Amino acid sequence: MDIFKDDHMGRLRADRNLTLKETDWWAGSDLTMTSEQTIYRQALRNLPITSPNPIINSDGQLTGVIWPTKPE
Numbered sequence: 871m872d873i874f875k876d877d878h879m880g881r882l883r884a885d886r887n888l889t890l891k892e893t894d895w896w897a898g899s900d901l902t903m904t905s906e907q908t909i910y911r912q913a914l915r916n917l918p919i920t921s922p923n924p925i926i927n928s929d930g931q932l933t934g935v936i937w938p939t940k941p942e
Contacts, residue, residue: 878923878924878925878932881924881926882935883917883918886917886918889937890911890914893940897911910939910940914938917935921934921935
């Protein structure tokens, strides 16, 4: 059972949080994030505002979201 089936924004936030978690190491106390990394993480945090109408399609995929491009 998909707990986010009817909660598109909840699914967006959960997916966004996982993506943010993957880059948490960039913010370590012994590292300095590049401006591109900072912009990327802020864009992820802004997703609920910048993608107000996400949809979960019949395949269970989240659509209607423009994900920022992860810097290298």
